[in-house]
Amino acid sequence: MSTSTKSHSEPAVYVYEAPVRIWHWINALAIIVLCITGYFIGSPPPTMPGEASDNFLMGYIRFAHFAAAYIFIIGFLGRIYWAFVGNSHARQIFFPPIFSGEFWDGVFHEAKWYLFIAKEPRKYTGHNPMAVIFMHIMLVWGTIFMIFTGLALYGEGAGYDSWQYTYFSGWIIPLFGQSQDVHTFHHLVMWVLILFIIMHVYVAIREDIMSRQSLVSTMISGWRTFKDKRDVDDGH
Amino acid sequence: MVETFYDVMRRQGITRRSFLKFCGLTAAAMGLSPAYAGKIAHAMETKPRIPVLWLHGLECTCCSESFIRSAHPLAKDVILSMISLDYDDTIMAAAGHQAEAIIEETIEKYDGNYILACEGNPGLEQEHTGGMSCIIAGKPFTEQLRHAAKHAKAIISWGSCASWGCVQAASPNPTGATPIHKVPDLGNAPIIKVPGCPPIAEVMTAVITYILTFEKLPSLDRQGRPKMFYSQRIHDKCYRRPHFDAGQFVEKWDDEAARKGYCLYKMGCKGPTTYNACSTIRWNGGLSFPIQAGHPCIGCSEDGFWDKGGFYNRLTSIHQFGVEENADEVGIAAATVVGGAVAVHAAVSALKRTQSKGDQE
Ligand code: HEM
Ligand code: HEM
Ligand code: SF4
Ligand code: SF4
Numbered sequence: 001m002s003t004s005t006k007s008h009s010e011p012a013v014y015v016y017e018a019p020v021r022i023w024h025w026i027n028a029l030a031i032i033v034l035c036i037t038g039y040f041i042g043s044p045p046p047t048m049p050g051e052a053s054d055n056f057l058m059g060y061i062r063f064a065h066f067a068a069a070y071i072f073i074i075g076f077l078g079r080i081y082w083a084f085v086g087n088s089h090a091r092q093i094f095f096p097p098i099f100s101g102e103f104w105d106g107v108f109h110e111a112k113w114y115l116f117i118a119k120e121p122r123k124y125t126g127h128n129p130m131a132v133i134f135m136h137i138m139l140v141w142g143t144i145f146m147i148f149t150g151l152a153l154y155g156e157g158a159g160y161d162s163w164q165y166t167y168f169s170g171w172i173i174p175l176f177g178q179s180q181d182v183h184t185f186h187h188l189v190m191w192v193l194i195l196f197i198i199m200h201v202y203v204a205i206r207e208d209i210m211s212r213q214s215l216v217s218t219m220i221s222g223w224r225t226f227k228d229k230r231d232v233d234d235g236h
Numbered sequence: 237m238v239e240t241f242y243d244v245m246r247r248q249g250i251t252r253r254s255f256l257k258f259c260g261l262t263a264a265a266m267g268l269s270p271a272y273a274g275k276i277a278h279a280m281e282t283k284p285r286i287p288v289l290w291l292h293g294l295e296c297t298c299c300s301e302s303f304i305r306s307a308h309p310l311a312k313d314v315i316l317s318m319i320s321l322d323y324d325d326t327i328m329a330a331a332g333h334q335a336e337a338i339i340e341e342t343i344e345k346y347d348g349n350y351i352l353a354c355e356g357n358p359g360l361e362q363e364h365t366g367g368m369s370c371i372i373a374g375k376p377f378t379e380q381l382r383h384a385a386k387h388a389k390a391i392i393s394w395g396s397c398a399s400w401g402c403v404q405a406a407s408p409n410p411t412g413a414t415p416i417h418k419v420p421d422l423g424n425a426p427i428i429k430v431p432g433c434p435p436i437a438e439v440m441t442a443v444i445t446y447i448l449t450f451e452k453l454p455s456l457d458r459q460g461r462p463k464m465f466y467s468q469r470i471h472d473k474c475y476r477r478p479h480f481d482a483g484q485f486v487e488k489w490d491d492e493a494a495r496k497g498y499c500l501y502k503m504g505c506k507g508p509t510t511y512n513a514c515s516t517i518r519w520n521g522g523l524s525f526p527i528q529a530g531h532p533c534i535g536c537s538e539d540g541f542w543d544k545g546g547f548y549n550r551l552t553s554i555h556q557f558g559v560e561e562n563a564d565e566v567g568i569a570a571a572t573v574v575g576g577a578v579a580v581h582a583a584v585s586a587l588k589r590t591q592s593k594g595d596q597e
Contacts, residue, residue, distance in 0.1 A: 042564065044483060046487070054482075
């Protein structure tokens with residue numbers, strides 16, 4: 001694909017359609033709320049003074065967690081739907097082309113770029129191959145894991161006859177051993193997502209400055225602009 | 237004429253009045269309407285008594301201790317007479333060869349009709365290494381268990397030992413203590429788990445009474461526990477729950493919050509992850525339960541509760557990382573490493589960029 005000659009004189013390409021962009025920012029916000037409230041569910045803030053009936057702090061923290069959780073879940077389902085009906089970029093993070101040599105060559109090149117070995121990154125319309133792998137493993141699977149374990153924990157409170165219990169808690173809790181283990185893994189994978197965020201935000205800003213295409217503005221407007229006129233490497 | 241539980245009780249000097257009380261209490265414990273007390277009484281009076289073989293493997297006898305301390309001082313006698321008739325090496329009168337003969341007799345006489353109540357579990361390690369543990373009448377307990385299990389109508393795994401392994405199965409588990417449902421070659425009798433260390437007496441008696449009254453096993457959850465007692469967590473019915481929701485916690489022993497009876501979450505309470513009936517049925521005739529006495533739940537009815545780090549830590553210790561750390565400690569360590577790497581990478585990137593700009597000029 002990259003060998004075919006195409007002219008790329010157009011200044012910008014429309015890459016991320018509105019649903020992808022809206023999902024990105026809503027999802028980012030939901031995850032931040034989930035991490036903060038989740039942390040406080042694990043280690044609550046200092047005791048509230050006064051009567052129990054005057055306070056509902058843990059109740060509100062848990063409510064915020066669950067509200068953000070449902071936004072996170074519905075958003076992810078919507079994003080999966082869009083992967084089917086949206087443009088080819090909408091599918092990228094779900095289907096890394098792991099059987100393509102060209103793809104792995106791209107990952108390798110990107111690694112060299114980050115290790116300061118390659119002088120110049122390749123030019124991509126969509127995500128670069130390294131980003132695809134990284135988002136697929138940490139974010140897509142991390143999200144699926146959090147949704148499944150989260151609903152399993154939710155089902156415990158919602159009770160035996162709830163759909164959360166029937167479809168999630170019932171098999172997930174014995175799978176992990178017991179409820180406490182589900183808590184522990186739900187908690188650990190929060191840190192996987194936090195690591196993702198640290199690296200993702202850093203890389204997004206770094207690439208915005210140092211790569212050959214626009215990044216942050218693309219996730220806002222949907223349009224990818226390029227800093228040079230040479231061919232792109234992902235052949236779109 | 238067939239012997240009923242009622243006959244046995246009367247013979248042991250239990251009055252009709254305390255018998256009816258027992259029926260009422262049991263119906264209440266099972267969460268049934270008062271009308272069922274009559275059904276239970278009727279079953280006890282008319283149905284043939286269920287023979288119970290009560291075997292003991294690797295255990296501490298806390299289940300028996302709990303059982304004979306059932307709520308009502310009168311109910312206690314009822315219950316004792318329910319089980320001591322056949323075989324229970326702790327509380328039966330017979331001893332030695334005579335006792336062992338009773339097992340054979342029961343198995344022959346009631347083949348396929350008795351309940352095997354198992355307290356404790358077998359140490360399977362001896363099957364591999366030839367080491368010795370839990371030898372009963374000259375034979376490993378495993379053999380006795382297998383023999384009795386193959387002819388039983390149903391097996392009740394009393395307590396966390398039989399249900400999950402409990403402390404004798406704690407890492408590194410030198411005797412190979414194995415919960416009943418994981419013991420190979422046990423036959424096909426259904427297994428009812430009644431976990432707890434020990435289980436609540438009322439729960440134990442209710443399980444046997446249920447089987448007698450309704451002539452079927454109670455409905456079990458996916459992990460094999462009777463739903464009527466193990467479908468909710470301690471936390472779901474804990475009377476300190478309003479303090480949890482309010483964010484009012486005991487921060488250290490004997491602080492003001494402890495005196496006020498606030499939630500024990502921060503003291504490591506496992507109520508939120510423990511399925512048991514303590515917060516509803518309670519202990520010692522409904523008198524109290526650990527949390528009411530000011531101590532956090534240690535999760536004694538949950539699988540692996542003995543190997544999950546301190547009883548007084550809210551977050552579980554994770555052993556896989558060599559040192560004992562909880563999820564936050566692991567996460568913060570990883571985030572520090574990655575954050576540091578990002579900072580260094582950013583600095584090098586900035587340096588390179590100024591260099592290459594310099595080159596271009
Ligand atoms: C909780 C925080 C965040 C999460 C979970 C997250 C997740 C993601 C995901 C999954 C994508 C891929 C979008 C897709 O293909 O559907 C993405 C792309 C992107 N994100 Fe984020 N994001 C977060 C925060 C941020 C922030 C704060 C920024 C801005 C600095 C940012 C900038 C970008 C950019 C520029 C892209 C497009 C990358 C490209 O064009 O290759 N993200 N993000
Ligand atoms: C980015 C995603 C998420 C993060 C970072 C996150 C984080 C956390 C953390 C750290 C805890 C405390 C665990 C502990 O006991 O140590 C927690 C608890 C919990 N989370 Fe999440 N969570 C996420 C998604 C979800 C989802 C999708 C649900 C589904 C409804 C959910 C439901 C719950 C429930 C029910 C609890 C237990 C609350 C309690 O014990 O009172 N979470 N979460
Ligand atoms: S004391 Fe334990 S079971 Fe009771 S509300 Fe607090 S955490 Fe839950
Ligand atoms: S409160 Fe918890 S630790 Fe105590 S007996 Fe009940 S389940 Fe076991």
